[in-house]
């Protein structure tokens with residue numbers, strides 16, 4: 344159902360040896376939206392993202408996904424529920440072609456994280472077709488047979504998104520999808536994220552504010568580990584506290 348909450352965090356807190364990096368954060372992401380987490384450097388975005396994606400355990404607080412408490416669940420179990428973090432580039436196998444990378448991700452969906460898999464001819468052939476579909480969806484058709492390490496940075500990120508989509512997530516968590524990209528890559532990946540959001544919910548940490556402005560339905564602004572403001576871009580960008588937090592860095 345549109346507008347229902349798919350992911351929420353309440354009282355989320357993370358302390359590192361007495362330093363509170365994320366401080367009592369409450370956040371709700373609505374199904375079918377693109378939600379951005381922004382804030383100046385050191386605001387706690389990455390820590391918050393790592394808590395939501397289960398890379399870190401919170402010191403306090405709860406995370407609910409689709410009505411289930413996932414606070415203590417492993418990243419693999421959370422992924423099985425449909426909440427998937429975009430893989431890091433290091434997870435892309437450089438010597439394999441873009442297409443092979445996507446096919447392996449598809450095989451993982453079927454066989455779990457194990458590499459010790461066996462697939463019938465029929466399954467392999469359907470995986471091959473599905474891999475092509477994903478490669479096409481992320482705009483890599485021309486580059487499908489090129490070793491992943493030879494792709495441009497922006498295309499590697501697109502491949503990373505394709506391998507994430509191979510897991511058929513209901514919700515995607517993207518960590519700075521535009522980091523290090525050329526303007527052309529930013530435009531291509533922005534269009535891809537928009538397209539993906541037609542069917543899936545997206546939460547992203549992103550520094551590029553023009554991307555945030557053009558893509559996000561809702562934005563949560565963090566500063567010093569706390570939620571400073573929340574709303575659409577027009578609202579938060581006019582908020583004097585948000586302006587001060589960015590200027591004051």
Ligand code: ADP
Pocket residue numbers: 359362363364382383384385386387388389390391
């Ligand atoms: P952002 O992503 O918004 O730049 P981070 O979440 O990376 O912010 O960091 C928030 C604060 O927490 C920073 O002051 C950072 O130094 C601190 N921090 C992050 N990770 C650790 C850690 N593992 N140990 C100690 N302090 C940390």
